[in-house]
Structure formats: C-alpha cells, structure tokens
Amino acid sequence: MKGSSSRRSLKQSGLADSIRAGTWKSARSSRNKVPVSEEMIAGLIELKRTGEEGLMAQLTSQLRELIGSGRIGKGRGLPSSRQLASDLGVSRNTVTYAFEQLAAEGYLAASHGRRPVVTVDGGERIEAAGAATSGVRSGTPRLSPWASKLKQADWPMSYLAQLKPLRPGQGDFREFPNEVWARCLRRSAVRAARRELGSVNRPRLREALAHYLATSRGVRATADQIMILPSAQAALTLIAAVVITQGDEVWVEDPGYPGAAAAFRASGARVTGIRLDEQGMQRMPGVAAPTLIFMTPSHQHPTGRLMSLARRTEFLGMCKPGKTWIVEDDYDGEFHYDSRPVPALQGLDTHGRVFYVGTFSKAMTSDIRLGYLVVPPALVSALEIAQRHIGLIAASHVQEALAEFIADGHFLAHLRRMRRLYHARRDHLVEGLERHLGEVLTAEVPSGGIQLVARLKRGRADQAAVKRLVAAGVETRALSSLALGRPRDHGLLLGFAAWRENEISAAVRTMASCF
Structure with missing residues (x-):
C-alpha cells in the first residue's frame, strides 16, 4: 500500500497503532462518536482483499457508517477520489463509484471537479432510525392467521x-428419457422467436392434452377449457381465488392432501374435513352442500381407495350448477395396475360443476412441475383473467417442448x-x-x-x-x-x-x- 502524508500524520500521532491494537474503536464498534478530520478518514477504513465482498462495497459501507454515526459531520468534506484512492491503495474508480453510490443515497453532495461534502446529520438521529429499523428486523415478524397455521402442519415434510x-x-426420475426431453427443449428454444405473442396457455399443448385426457381418462373438454399452470398446487390456488369468498365452507378429505386445505384457507374458506370409508370420501346426508368439495376419487390420497360409481353419482347429485363446485385431483391417475382405470368424475358431469386437476410431476419427473386444469365452461373467461393477474403462468418454451413430447409418442x-x-x-x-x-x-x-x-x-x-x-x-x-x-x-x-x-x-x- 502506498504511503501518504495522512498515513504519516496518523503514525506520528500514534492513532494508527492504537487503531490496529484495538484501543481506538472504529465507527463500526464504538458508541462514543469522536469526530474525525479529513486526514484521519483513510486510517479508519480497513479493506479486505480476500473477502467475498468487493472493495467498492466495503468502502461504501464503511463511509456510510462513519457518516451515519456522526464521525464525519454535515458540511464536512471528504478527501478527493484521487487522494483517498492513493491512501487506501485502490483504483480511483473504486473510490469514485463509492462516492456516487453515497450521493445517490443522499449522504453526499458530489459534483465534477469538487470534493464530496456530507449532506446529512449523523449521530443520534440516524442512530435512532437505524435502531428502530433493526428492531423490526430482529423481532418476530407478524404473520397472517393463515401463515401462522402453516407452521403447525408438516407439509411439505420438514425433512426433505x-x-x-x-x-x-415420488416417481423414478432415473428412468426418465432425459435425452429425448432435452431434444424437445432445444427445438422449442430455437423456435421461440417465431411464436405468436400473448398466449399464456399454448394451443398446441392444450390440444394434445384434450386428446390424451379424452382417450385415457374419459375427460370431456375442449382445448379452450384447459389451462397450463406451474404446478397442480397453482391450479388449486387459482380455483380458490376465483370461486371462494371469505367465510365460504369447503369440504376436503380427512385424512387427505394438506396442500388443498392450505390453498383454500388462504382464500378465507372454512375448511371441514370429511371422514373416509371403504369407498373414499363419505356422503353427508341432510347437510347443505358447501361452496366447494375437494376430492381424489380415482386414487384417494393417501389411502389409495377408489370411489365407487354410486358414491360419485351421489356427490354430483348434491351439487347445484353454479352453487357448488367439485375439484377432482387426479394426481397419479396414469398408473393403474390391477384393472382398467375408472373414468374421471369430470366425465360424468353434464352440468359443468367439476374442475379436473392433473400434473406431469408424477408421470414424468418432479423437475417438470407443470400442472393443468380443466375448467367448467362457464368459468373459463374468469380463470384466464385471474391467471394473468395472479401470475400463475408456465414457461412457454416448456409448454411447447411438452406438446412435442406428447405428439411424438414419447409420453405414452x-x-x-x-x-x-x-x-x-x-x-x-x-x-x-x-x-x-x-x-x-x-x-x-x-x-x-x-x-x-x-x-x-x-x-x-x-x-x-x-x-x-x-x-x-x-x-x-x-x-x-x-x-x-x-x-x-x-x-x-x-x-x-x-x-x-x-x-x-x-x-x-x-x-x-x-x-
């Protein structure tokens, strides 16, 4: 580090030695704020060349603390950028950038050809403001009732x-054809510049899904009813935002999927757990239907029970069109082993009362977290507008790659x-x-x-x-x-x-x- 007159004056006065020895407290550790002269500023700055933080960031932070603590008072000038750079053994640009940052924050007045001047009162006023702010940061943050309840649940599992x-x-990601999927992604990225703008739900993927769901799960829907979302959980969040009003009652399976209760409670719903029997979620005779019923009829989560056709018909019969909605979560409906899969509940609905939710994270790999939602016709417009406003939008190039993956037969x-x-x-x-x-x-x-x-x-x-x-x-x-x-x-x-x-x-x- 280059020598300087300011360094020599510090050595002669013994201040530099006491700073190194720790007997003179720096601005970062001292509460007795002793004003410093222009010549002493360089001696109170310690820059570490080997730390993760850059030299400019270190210099900015230490000058800010010297001003904020009152060690450099309002109206006092700082050394020129050339002088301070020489004293500290750094480039002049490092010092110039630090001065510019502090000027932008309101600590300094800097103009071309003149040394910067401190423009704020330090000491007690800035300290008090800093103390109040740090108290808020270090204290326990106030959470909403919904967020507070989430802490009590072990979902997602705490040891993941x-x-x-x-x-x-979990599905086995090791068995996924990653090379094939990578080719689909590359081709999708190359075609990105030629795609039409403004389409949140890619038409090609919606059409491929409409055909697949009709033939494999008995879902009755046009491509326009299908929405592509970042995950199945995002689909539940979107449904809740559109159809649930504060205080509405929602039924979920008990035991069941914790993410469903979390999504509906976030919208202010009163969530009621409905017990299971051998056919899955039990019917509640004589009880008025709620605003929304969430169920996993094809493979109940977590028990794996299959809801009978008679029970499905009972639930559909209690749901008045436009008054009560059913959310059917078919999270792993692709995997049936002992018999042909039972068609989806959505396919039995002739009055547009059922939302059908699916995901690719189980059938493909958990890294591909796209979900999809089949929407009742009367709500398509409302959910499309809500999807944009909430921002639950899936990357278009992944949608295009997935459409190709399905169309070319790789998915099946x-x-x-x-x-x-x-x-x-x-x-x-x-x-x-x-x-x-x-x-x-x-x-x-x-x-x-x-x-x-x-x-x-x-x-x-x-x-x-x-x-x-x-x-x-x-x-x-x-x-x-x-x-x-x-x-x-x-x-x-x-x-x-x-x-x-x-x-x-x-x-x-x-x-x-x-x-």
Missing part, C-alpha cells in the same frame, strides 16, 4: 433435504414402461413388508398410484415411528399427520415408485431393525 427411500409421492411410451416397473415395485414392497414386518404392519395394496399405506398394529404411535425411520435413513410419512382434526388413523405412507427392488429390500430390512 435429500431424497431417501421410501419417500412417498414412457407411461407404458413405468406402469410395468411401478407395478413390480409395488408388489415387491408388499411382499417385503409381509415377510419382515407382518407382525407390526398391515399393508393396504392399492390398485394403482405410486405409494401405499401400511397400518401399525397394536396402537403404535406412527409419528414416533417416523422419527426413528427417518433417523435410520428411511423416509416415510405418518398417516396421522395428514388428518385435519383429531387423528383416527395411524400408519405409514410409503413410496415405492422411485425405488428399485434392491433399494426397497434394503429399506424394508432397515425398517425391521428399527421396529
């Missing part, structure tokens, strides 16, 4: 740091292959649980999906069991944690789709050792 067997809700080919794999993995997990944990657990074998419930025998506490398993390296979820009210069901939610058979076997052995 790293993917481990047998985490539920991938699904056929994964159905065979997941079917075998389900059976392997069930067999392993019966062999090693038959005295502790009873597995409920679902007809489809990517996860199953294993109920604990003899009244064991499922949340305590989950803690032991997670600590041992097996991820699962307590069935009781998915209850809205007082839990009546205890068991473990186990994923099988994402794990190869040798991994499932190892996880089951670990579970047996824990129990």
Whole structure:
C-alpha cells in the first residue's frame, strides 16, 4: 500500500497503532462518536482483499457508517477520489463509484471537479432510525392467521433435504428419457422467436392434452377449457381465488392432501374435513352442500381407495350448477395396475360443476412441475383473467417442448414402461413388508398410484415411528399427520415408485431393525 502524508500524520500521532491494537474503536464498534478530520478518514477504513465482498462495497459501507454515526459531520468534506484512492491503495474508480453510490443515497453532495461534502446529520438521529429499523428486523415478524397455521402442519415434510427411500409421492426420475426431453427443449428454444405473442396457455399443448385426457381418462373438454399452470398446487390456488369468498365452507378429505386445505384457507374458506370409508370420501346426508368439495376419487390420497360409481353419482347429485363446485385431483391417475382405470368424475358431469386437476410431476419427473386444469365452461373467461393477474403462468418454451413430447409418442411410451416397473415395485414392497414386518404392519395394496399405506398394529404411535425411520435413513410419512382434526388413523405412507427392488429390500430390512 502506498504511503501518504495522512498515513504519516496518523503514525506520528500514534492513532494508527492504537487503531490496529484495538484501543481506538472504529465507527463500526464504538458508541462514543469522536469526530474525525479529513486526514484521519483513510486510517479508519480497513479493506479486505480476500473477502467475498468487493472493495467498492466495503468502502461504501464503511463511509456510510462513519457518516451515519456522526464521525464525519454535515458540511464536512471528504478527501478527493484521487487522494483517498492513493491512501487506501485502490483504483480511483473504486473510490469514485463509492462516492456516487453515497450521493445517490443522499449522504453526499458530489459534483465534477469538487470534493464530496456530507449532506446529512449523523449521530443520534440516524442512530435512532437505524435502531428502530433493526428492531423490526430482529423481532418476530407478524404473520397472517393463515401463515401462522402453516407452521403447525408438516407439509411439505420438514425433512426433505435429500431424497431417501421410501419417500412417498415420488416417481423414478432415473428412468426418465432425459435425452429425448432435452431434444424437445432445444427445438422449442430455437423456435421461440417465431411464436405468436400473448398466449399464456399454448394451443398446441392444450390440444394434445384434450386428446390424451379424452382417450385415457374419459375427460370431456375442449382445448379452450384447459389451462397450463406451474404446478397442480397453482391450479388449486387459482380455483380458490376465483370461486371462494371469505367465510365460504369447503369440504376436503380427512385424512387427505394438506396442500388443498392450505390453498383454500388462504382464500378465507372454512375448511371441514370429511371422514373416509371403504369407498373414499363419505356422503353427508341432510347437510347443505358447501361452496366447494375437494376430492381424489380415482386414487384417494393417501389411502389409495377408489370411489365407487354410486358414491360419485351421489356427490354430483348434491351439487347445484353454479352453487357448488367439485375439484377432482387426479394426481397419479396414469398408473393403474390391477384393472382398467375408472373414468374421471369430470366425465360424468353434464352440468359443468367439476374442475379436473392433473400434473406431469408424477408421470414424468418432479423437475417438470407443470400442472393443468380443466375448467367448467362457464368459468373459463374468469380463470384466464385471474391467471394473468395472479401470475400463475408456465414457461412457454416448456409448454411447447411438452406438446412435442406428447405428439411424438414419447409420453405414452414412457407411461407404458413405468406402469410395468411401478407395478413390480409395488408388489415387491408388499411382499417385503409381509415377510419382515407382518407382525407390526398391515399393508393396504392399492390398485394403482405410486405409494401405499401400511397400518401399525397394536396402537403404535406412527409419528414416533417416523422419527426413528427417518433417523435410520428411511423416509416415510405418518398417516396421522395428514388428518385435519383429531387423528383416527395411524400408519405409514410409503413410496415405492422411485425405488428399485434392491433399494426397497434394503429399506424394508432397515425398517425391521428399527421396529
């Protein structure tokens, strides 16, 4: 570092030595604000060449603190940029940029050819303002009632740091044809400049989805009724924003998908959990229909139960058009193993009362988080406007790539292959649980999906069991944690789709050792 007259005067006065020794407190640590002269400023600045923060940022911050603390008072001049750069051994641009930033913040008045001058009163006034601000930052922030309740729920699971067997809700990303998908993405990016503007929901993907849903799930909808969203959860948020008024009643399954209750509560709904029986969500005879009913009829989350045709018809019969809406979440409807899939509830509706929600994150890979929503005809315009205002818009190049992936047959080919794999993995997990944990657990074998419930025998506490398993390296979820009210069901939610058979076997052995 170059020497200077100011450095020499500091050494001669002994101030530089006391600064290094710590007996002279700097502006960052001292509450006795001793004014400094122009010659002393460089001696109070310490720049670290090896830190993550750049020299300009360090200089700006330290000068701001010297002014704010009152060490450099209003009307006092700073050294010229040339002089301070020489004293500190940095480039003149570094000092100039720092001066310009402080001038923009109102700390300095700087003009070409003149040294900058401090323009604010430091000391008590700035300190008081800073103290008030820091008090707000360090204190407990005020949250909305909805956000406060989210802290009480374990959704998403609190231990999702790293993917481990047998985490539920996951497909096997290792089996996804990433090279094919990458080619679709590249071609979509190249064509980006030629696309028409203004289309939030890409027509090509909507048409491909309309055809696929009609043939595979019995959904009756035109392409114009289909909306593409960043996720299935975004679809629930959008529905809630459009059809729910503060205080409206919403029914959800209990136990059920926690994200649904979270989305509807955020819109001010009174969420009521409806118990399950062997056919899924129970009908409530003699009770007035709510504003909205959320259900997973094709594969109930988390139990995997299939809602009967008679029960579906009962729910449709209690919903007056324009008064009560049903949200059908078909989160893993692509995977059925023991029989042909039951058509979607939406296909039975002839009066436009059912929203149909789907996702690509289970069928393809969790990185492709696109969801889609089939909207009742009467609400299409309202939801399209709301989608833009809320900003729930999926990237257009991903939509175009997905449309190509479906149109070229890659999507159906991938699904056929994964159905065979997941079917075998389900059976392997069930067999392993019966062999090693038959005295502790009873597995409920679902007809489809990517996860199953294993109920604990003899009244064991499922949340305590989950803690032991997670600590041992097996991820699962307590069935009781998915209850809205007082839990009546205890068991473990186990994923099988994402794990190869040798991994499932190892996880089951670990579970047996824990129990």
